[in-house]
Structures are given as structure tokens and as C-alpha cells.
Amino acid sequence: MPGIISSPHQHPGNSVTQVMLRVVYALVPGMAVYVWFFGTGLMINMAICIATALLTEAGILKLRQRPIKPALYDGSALVTAILLALTLPPIVPWWIPFIGTAFAMVFAKHLYGGLGHNPFNPAMVGYALLLISFPQEMTRWLPPADIPNITTLGFMEIINYSLFGQLPAAVSFDALSMATPLDIMKIQTGLGTAVSTIQQTNPVMGQLGGLGWEWVNLMFLLGGLWLIMRRVISWHIPVAFIGGLALIALLAHLIAPHSYASPLFHLFSGATMLGAFFIATDPVTASTTTKGRLLYGLCIGILIYIIRTWGGYPDAIAFAVLLMNMAVPTIDYYTQPRVFGHERK
Amino acid sequence: MSTQKLWHFHGGLRLDGHKQESMHMESAEIPIPSRLILPLQQHIGAAAEPVVQVGDKVLKGQCIAEAQGGVSVPLHAPSSGTIEDIALHPVPHPSGMPAMCITIKTDGKDEWLAQREENSQYHLLSPKQLRSIIHHAGIVGLGGAGFPTYLKLHPGQGKLIKTLILNGAECEPYITCDAMLMQQQPRDVLDGANIMRQAVQAAHCVIGIEDNKPAAIEALRHALRDEERDYIDIVSIPTLYPSGGEKQLITILTGKEIPSHKLPIDIDIVCHNVGTAKAVADAVIHGKPLLSRYVTITGKAVANPHNCEVLLGTPIAFVLQQAELQADEMARLVMGGPMMGFQINDLQTPVIKTTNCLLTLNQQDIAEEQPALACIRCGECARVCPAQLLPQQLYWWAKAKDFDKVQDYKLFDCIECGCCAYVCPSHIPLVQYYRFAKTEIWQQEQDKRKSDHARERHEFHQYRIELKKKEDEERRRKKKELLKKSQADTAGSKQGEIEAALARVQAKKGQQETAPEKNIENLSPAQQQQVAEAEARRARSKENDNAKIEDNS
Numbered sequence: 001m002p003g004i005i006s007s008p009h010q011h012p013g014n015s016v017t018q019v020m021l022r023v024v025y026a027l028v029p030g031m032a033v034y035v036w037f038f039g040t041g042l043m044i045n046m047a048i049c050i051a052t053a054l055l056t057e058a059g060i061l062k063l064r065q066r067p068i069k070p071a072l073y074d075g076s077a078l079v080t081a082i083l084l085a086l087t088l089p090p091i092v093p094w095w096i097p098f099i100g101t102a103f104a105m106v107f108a109k110h111l112y113g114g115l116g117h118n119p120f121n122p123a124m125v126g127y128a129l130l131l132i133s134f135p136q137e138m139t140r141w142l143p144p145a146d147i148p149n150i151t152t153l154g155f156m157e158i159i160n161y162s163l164f165g166q167l168p169a170a171v172s173f174d175a176l177s178m179a180t181p182l183d184i185m186k187i188q189t190g191l192g193t194a195v196s197t198i199q200q201t202n203p204v205m206g207q208l209g210g211l212g213w214e215w216v217n218l219m220f221l222l223g224g225l226w227l228i229m230r231r232v233i234s235w236h237i238p239v240a241f242i243g244g245l246a247l248i249a250l251l252a253h254l255i256a257p258h259s260y261a262s263p264l265f266h267l268f269s270g271a272t273m274l275g276a277f278f279i280a281t282d283p284v285t286a287s288t289t290t291k292g293r294l295l296y297g298l299c300i301g302i303l304i305y306i307i308r309t310w311g312g313y314p315d316a317i318a319f320a321v322l323l324m325n326m327a328v329p330t331i332d333y334y335t336q337p338r339v340f341g342h343e344r345k
Numbered sequence: 346m347s348t349q350k351l352w353h354f355h356g357g358l359r360l361d362g363h364k365q366e367s368m369h370m371e372s373a374e375i376p377i378p379s380r381l382i383l384p385l386q387q388h389i390g391a392a393a394e395p396v397v398q399v400g401d402k403v404l405k406g407q408c409i410a411e412a413q414g415g416v417s418v419p420l421h422a423p424s425s426g427t428i429e430d431i432a433l434h435p436v437p438h439p440s441g442m443p444a445m446c447i448t449i450k451t452d453g454k455d456e457w458l459a460q461r462e463e464n465s466q467y468h469l470l471s472p473k474q475l476r477s478i479i480h481h482a483g484i485v486g487l488g489g490a491g492f493p494t495y496l497k498l499h500p501g502q503g504k505l506i507k508t509l510i511l512n513g514a515e516c517e518p519y520i521t522c523d524a525m526l527m528q529q530q531p532r533d534v535l536d537g538a539n540i541m542r543q544a545v546q547a548a549h550c551v552i553g554i555e556d557n558k559p560a561a562i563e564a565l566r567h568a569l570r571d572e573e574r575d576y577i578d579i580v581s582i583p584t585l586y587p588s589g590g591e592k593q594l595i596t597i598l599t600g601k602e603i604p605s606h607k608l609p610i611d612i613d614i615v616c617h618n619v620g621t622a623k624a625v626a627d628a629v630i631h632g633k634p635l636l637s638r639y640v641t642i643t644g645k646a647v648a649n650p651h652n653c654e655v656l657l658g659t660p661i662a663f664v665l666q667q668a669e670l671q672a673d674e675m676a677r678l679v680m681g682g683p684m685m686g687f688q689i690n691d692l693q694t695p696v697i698k699t700t701n702c703l704l705t706l707n708q709q710d711i712a713e714e715q716p717a718l719a720c721i722r723c724g725e726c727a728r729v730c731p732a733q734l735l736p737q738q739l740y741w742w743a744k745a746k747d748f749d750k751v752q753d754y755k756l757f758d759c760i761e762c763g764c765c766a767y768v769c770p771s772h773i774p775l776v777q778y779y780r781f782a783k784t785e786i787w788q789q790e791q792d793k794r795k796s797d798h799a800r801e802r803h804e805f806h807q808y809r810i811e812l813k814k815k816e817d818e819e820r821r822r823k824k825k826e827l828l829k830k831s832q833a834d835t836a837g838s839k840q841g842e843i844e845a846a847l848a849r850v851q852a853k854k855g856q857q858e859t860a861p862e863k864n865i866e867n868l869s870p871a872q873q874q875q876v877a878e879a880e881a882r883r884a885r886s887k888e889n890d891n892a893k894i895e896d897n898s
Contacts, residue, residue: 006777008763116719341605
């Protein structure tokens with residue numbers, strides 16, 4: 001490239017770091033509510049994820065002989081780590097966040113060339129690896145703290161489990177963990193129980209979605225709206241994502257209300273809002289054209305419903321996103337906007 | 346005033362105008378510098394050819410270089426003085442390369458050329474006469490591109506121009522020279538509009554001005570004569586960069602898009618800058634060639650930012666002094682605006698016809714220029730692109746030097762407005778990549794043309810050889826036939842022919858023998874002796890060499 005300084009000669013001072021930090025800020029309310037309902041385990045997992053992400057990133061950059069500081073400061077590793085931590089059950093052994101994050105950074109990000117070059121969302125790759133490899137650890141979810149008469153662990157007790165795998169005496173996972181609302185919905189409707197009965201009788205069900213989960217989702221929704229307002233993300237993917245999921249859920253619910261949960265249940269359970277505003281919108285791995293983003297979001301929404309309802313996994317964000325990541329180059333190619341002065345094709 | 350319907354273009358940026366800084370006072374005329382440096386090429390097309398020589402005395406307004414070829418304009422002495430030099434000198438160009446310039450040492454008298462043709466009754470002139478005056482006045486587009494104005498005023502036979510658009514948008518931050526001109530000399534701008542309208546026989550004229558220049562809009566409306574109100578519209582358009590781009594302005598005002606690789610004239614529109622209109626009025630009405638222009642001197646490194654009417658050829662250092670340059674403060678000097686201007690490194694570079702602004706940036710202004718990071722595909726660039734391109738795709742392919750792909754993504758529809766690079770969170774110098782790709786493609790095409798030409802010549806050469814071969818064969822064949830025929834003729838005549846041929850051969854041999862050839866057979870005995878000695882020496886030295894080689898081995 002020529003060495004002459006090219007126009008423009010002014011810049012508003014926005015940066016990748018700023019973009020990434022805003023994403024982190026927007027996640028804070030959701031994280032706070034998550035900790036409120038599901039305990040401090042999230043913070044421990046997150047600390048392990050962040051430390052692993054930064055160390056692996058620095059290490060692999062050193063191996064690749066690339067400048068370390070700018071990449072560490074861009075905040076992308078931080079966001080990947082936080083997103084991965086948010087997908088893990090609150091109580092897991094330390095090596096779960098460690099393996100997931102390290103795999104995400106090394107295999108999903110840097111083997112493709114680092115930030116901007118990875119076709120798959122690194123956090124989702126890490127999650128998918130963990131879910132497939134360690135299904136037992138990855139499905140021990142805790143009930144929300146609102147439910148009466150449940151056993152909860154303190155901060156130190158969780159650390160003790162995380163690091164040494166020791167639960168307090170006389171406490172077992174059977175007493176601690178409980179199926180998630182999405183799990184229960186899937187199993188119970190499979191057994192023929194009516195949706196309305198499940199929602200009225202099961203203690204983990206809330207007003208909109210799952211108990212606790214609905215608040216977490218609501219907070220992620222708020223954070224996401226703030227991101228749209230600050231123009232960190234565009235509205236297209238979240239709107240199409242939520243629209244697609246809601247639409248197909250509504251259709252199924254209208255046809256057979258006993259067997260298929262309402263759209264609201266799907267929107268406010270599991271990681272729907274996290275997925276819509278924070279995961280599917282990862283700029284590197286998402287479609288970049290306006291039409292493409294609508295299509296990409298819509299397809300993820302629909303895929304989530306299909307996998308949740310008829311597939312093998314009760315939540316489906318990761319697989320839906322990864323599947324659509326694969327389609328992005330094709331989507332982008334076929335959704336190019338009409339260039340000024342050219343005929344509409 | 347009619348409220349005209351306006352249209353939108355895709356993308357664009359709302360930028361801080363920074364217009365007030367240089368608008369606090371009226372424009373000033375600056376003194377005559379001791380030297381004027383006039384590049385022979387201040388326009389698109391062929392450079393002008395000097396018609397003066399070093400040592401010649403020139404008067405103000407005198408033609409010092411003539412137009413060359415179909416796309417070119419002449420150059421005039423902006424003040425009286427003596428031709429000091431015709432040589433390479435730094436010129437305002439993004440490449441920073443020097444070019445041929447005529448240097449005038451001014452005498453300070455500012456003495457005008459005696460005869461000047463004034464035409465207050467310009468409506469009596471034909472379009473052709475008007476174009477000729479405008480051509481000879483050396484007028485080019487003063488908005489920045491510098492395309493010869495007379496050509497843009499020539500729609501061609503049978504072409505009907507519907508609308509003449511005058512561009513007073515001035516959408517780049519900091520620049521206010523057009524605003525100041527419209528504010529101070531609205532009548533000249535309108536006269537220019539009338540003349541241009543007449544030259545292209547356009548029914549209608551629209552002057553588009555961004556709404557951040559209310560004083561200019563007001564001044565023009567005030568100066569508008571009653572009868573002009575029927576055919577000149579002064580339209581306030583929303584401030585949105587780059588509304589002053591020709592394509593964008595036409596879309597805003599008419600809702601039409603200039604098709605890719607076409608000109609406004611293809612959709613029956615002609616578009617000129619307001620400054621150009623004023624220059625046209627000066628040339629036609631007052632008989633003044635283009636000798637000076639309004640220049641904005643602004644930025645944080647000048648204490649007194651304002652607009653000046655500057656003689657063409659004035660060194661930038663001299664112009665900056667007028668605005669009290671604080672040299673220590675200046676981190677970068679830009680000619681043009683912050684979005685599309687280019688850096689000037691040599692302060693002896695002159696002001697030329699297309700110089701609209703001298704922008705001094707301080708350290709703080711350029712502090713945000715950070716090293717580029719990887720593209721995160723955020724798509725902000727595509728959101729703001731007024732050409733509705735996919736800048737991050739263009740970047741990707743330009744970086745990969747895949748020049749076919751980059752053209753598939755319509756690189757040549759990029760107007761280099763800089764919106765994409767401005768919003769890029771990774772601080773990638775996108776425009777630089779596009780310019781690089783464009784230059785490479787042009788270069789490749791040129792090389793291809795050259796090699797095509799060479800190949801064609803080679804193929805033609807081969808063809809000619811083939812042709813000659815065939816012709817020779819044909820000739821031989823005919824000869825043989827003739828020979829067969831003659832064998833059938835009488836033997837006596839044949840014998841005679843053979844004898845004649847033998848005689849010819851003999852004569853030739855005799856000639857050869859008399860000619861002193863490089864042939865040792867024809868040497869004198871003394872010479873033969875010398876040759877024999879030389880041969881012997883050569884043989885000896887060879888033996889020695891061989892012996893040496895053997896010794897060494």
C-alpha cells in the first residue's frame with residue numbers, strides 16, 4: 001500500500017474496543033438478574049472464561065507472531081468469554097469453562113485467522129463442543145431461587161465444587177439441580193400433558209416463560225434495545241430472529257394449543273433474547289447486507305423452534321446460529337443491494 | 346418561492362460543519378505575492394503549452410499558455426511581471442509529484458492587458474460564442490474536479506437540456522468559499538447562471554444549497570430579479586454529507602439517478618459549481634479570464650480563519666500568513682475538506698483553479714488516526730455509503746488484489762467520499778484501498794492495451810511473412826511454367842539465353858575480384874607475413890594458457 005495518508009482526515013473516534021465494551025455494558029443487567037435467580041456460579045464461570053480467553057488469545061498471538069496488545073485491547077475475547085459463560089449451567093467443574101473457552105479461541109477464532117476471519121461464532125462453537133462432549137455436566141441446571149424449599153449453595157461452596165469437585169456433605173446434584181422450563185415443556189408435552197396444565201402446575205414456570213428465565217430474558221431484551229439505540233447493532237437480525245421464532249410458534253400454538261407452547265413462552269425462556277441481541281448479531285459471523293440480515297435472523301428463529309420442538313436439544317440457539325453461520329457467504333452473495341445508478345435486477 | 350419536492354440518497358453522514366469559524370468576517374483580497382507559480386495543468390485533460398519564454402514581460406490577463414487538443418484550457422497571467430522560470434515545481438496533487446509550472450516574478454503594478462472584450466448584452470451572443478469566450482477565459486469546474494467548463498456547456502447536436510443545476514451545496518465541513526461567494530456576490534452567480542442557461546439552452550435552472558447556509562440562500566433570493574423567478578429556483582436542501590456530490594445533488598433535486606458510467610448530460614441535466622458560474626459571468630460580462638478564486642483558510646492552526654480572494658499561483662505559505670498561521674500548531678495541511686481533501690507537504694505549492702480550501706489540522710484533530718485493525722464486518726460502511734456499495738466486500742477483494750471481484754462489487758461506482766472510512770470502528774483506510782485498486786486496474790488495462798497492440802503487430806508481421814512466402818511460391822511456380830513453355834521453344838534461342846546468363850555470372854565474378862574484400866587470399870606478401878605471425882602468437886599463448894591451467898591443477 002502507498003504510504004500517503006489518504007482522506008478522510010477526520011474520524012469520530014469510535015473503535016472496535018468501544019463496540020465490544022458497549023456489548024458488555026448491555027449484558028450487565030441480564031447478568032445481574034441471572035446471578036439473583038441462579039446464584040453466584042455464573043461469576044465464577046465467567047472469571048475462568050475471561051482469564052482463559054485472554055491467556056489463550058495472548059499465547060496464540062505470540063505463536064502467530066502477531067502484535068498482542070491491540071488484539072487483547074479490542075475486547076473481542078472478553079465478549080466471547082462472557083457470552084460462553086452465560087450459556088453454561090451455574091455449577092460446573094472449572095475445566096468446563098476452561099476447555100470451552102480455549103477451544104473457542106484457538107479452533108474457532110485463531111485457526112481461521114483471528115478476529116474478523118472466523119466463519120463460526122466462537123462462543124457457540126465452544127458451547128457446542130461442551131454440550132456434545134460433556135452432556136452430564138452441561139445439563140445440570142439449577143432452579144431459580146424463588147422456588148421454596150430448595151437447596152442452594154453459597155459462593156465458597158460453589159468455588160469448592162468448581163475447583164475440587166466437592167459438594168457439601170449430604171448435598172447431591174439430585175437435590176440441587178432441576179430441569180429447565182424448556183426441558184420440562186419438551187418432556188411433558190411429549191408425554192401428552194397439555195401446555196396449559198404444565199404452565200399452571202409446574203413450579204419452574206413463570207408468567208411469560210420460565211420462572212426467573214423470563215426476567216433474565218427481559219433484561220437482555222432491554223440491553224439489546226439499548227445496543228440498537230446506540231447503533232452498535234442494527235435492528236434487522238433481532239427483529240427477524242424474534243419475528244421468525246414468534247411466528248412459527250404462534251402458528252403451531254394456534255393449530256394445536258395443547259401440544260405447542262405459546263410464542264411468549266419461547267421468547268422468554270432459555271437464551272432466546274441473549275441469542276437474538278447478542279449472539280446472532282455477532283458482526284463477524286452474521287450476514288452484513290440488510291436483506292441478508294433479515295433472512296439470517298428469520299432462519300435462526302425458525303431453526304430454533306424446529307430444534308426445540310422436534311430436535312434433540314431443549315434449547316437450540318447454538319446449533320441454529322452455527323447452521324446459519326455456514327449459510328452467510330451465500331446469503332451475502334445473493335442479497336447485495338442495488339448499487340447507485342444500476343438497474344434493479 | 347416554490348417549495349420543491351426533494352428526494353433522498355442512501356446513507357450519508359451528519360458531520361460537524363465547522364463553517365462558522367471562517368464565516369465571521371467578509372472575504373478579503375490578499376496582496377500580490379512576489380512570485381506566482383502556475384502549473385500548466387490545473388484541469389482534467391491535456392496540459393496547456395507555454396507561449397511565453399523566460400524573460401518575457403507579461404501583463405495581467407495575458408495568455409501565457411495555450412490549450413492543447415480537444416480537452417484543455419489556456420492559462421493567463423494573474424498579475425503583471427516577468428517570466429522567471431518554466432520548470433518542474435511542487436503542485437497540488439495527491440501523488441505529491443512535481444509538474445511543469447510557469448513562474449512569474451510580479452512587478453506589483455498589476456497592470457491589465459489593454460484590450461478586454463466586455464459583453465453586458467450577453468443574451469445577444471450565440472451558445473457557440475459563449476462557449477468560445479468561456480474556453481478562452483481558461484474556466485474549469487471550480488468545485489474541485491477541474492473539468493473544462495466549455496465542454497460541459499456543450500450538450501451536442503440535437504440534445505435538449507432540461508435543467509441546469511448549480512451546485513452550492515458545499516457539503517464538506519470547514520469549507521465556506523462558495524457560501525461566502527453566494528453571500529457577497531449573489532448577482533454575479535445569477536448572471537453566470539443566466540449565461541450558462543443560455544449556452545446550453547436549458548429551460549430551467551435550480552440552485553441547490555445546504556440549509557446550513559441561510560445567509561447565502563437569503564442573499565441569492567434577494568438578488569433574484571422578478572423575471573428570473575420564473576425559471577431560477579433557489580432550493581434549500583438538508584445538510585447531509587455528501588449532498589454536494591454531483592450524483593447525489595441531482596438525485597436530491599430531481600429524484601433521478603445518473604446511470605453508472607454515464608454523465609448528467611445523459612439524463613438531460615448539466616451541473617456546475619456556483620463558483621464556476623461567477624467565473625463565467627466575469628469572463629463573459631467583464632472580459633476577465635480566470636485569474637483568482639475564493640479560498641477558505643481555516644482549521645485550528647490559523648488564528649484568523651476566513652475566506653480570501655486569492656490570485657492563482659500564490660504560494661500556500663503566503664496565503665496561510667494572511668490567516669496568521671501558527672506553524673508549530675499545524676500537524677497536517679489539507680487542500681480541500683477533511684473528507685476528500687489531500688495532504689500538502691510543501692508550503693511552496695501554489696493555489697490553483699480547483700483549490701477551494703486550505704485546512705490546517707492540529708495534533709488533536711488527527712489524534713484519532715489509529716493503526717488499522719481487522720474488519721469485524723459490522724456493516725456500518727454499507728449503511729453510510731451513498732453509492733449503496735458494500736465497502737467491506739470491496740476492501741476484502743482489494744486487499745486480496747482480486748481485481749475482477751472488486752469490479753464485480755462495482756468499485757468504479759465509488760465516489761471516494763470517505764463516509765465508509767470515517768465510520769469504520771477498525772480505522773481501516775478504506776478509500777486508500779479503493780484508490781489503490783482503481784489505479785492498479787487502470788495500469789493493468791493500459792498494459793493490456795500495450796500488449797494487445799504488440800500482439801497485433803506481431804500477428805500482422807507473421808501474416809506478412811506468410812503472404813510473402815505464398816507470393817514467392819506463386820512466382821516460382823509461374824517461372825517454372827514459363828520455363829516449361831520456353832523449353833518447347835527453339836533450342837537456338839535457349840542456347841543464346843544460357844550464354845547470356847553465363848556472361849552475366851562471369852561479369853559478376855570479375856567485379857568481386859576487383860573489390861578489396863576482407864579476404865586473406867588477396868593480401869600482399871607483407872600482410873600475409875603479419876597474419877602468419879599473429880597466428881603463431883595466438884597458438885603460443887594458447888599453449889601457455891593450457892600449461893598454466895595444468896600447473897594450477
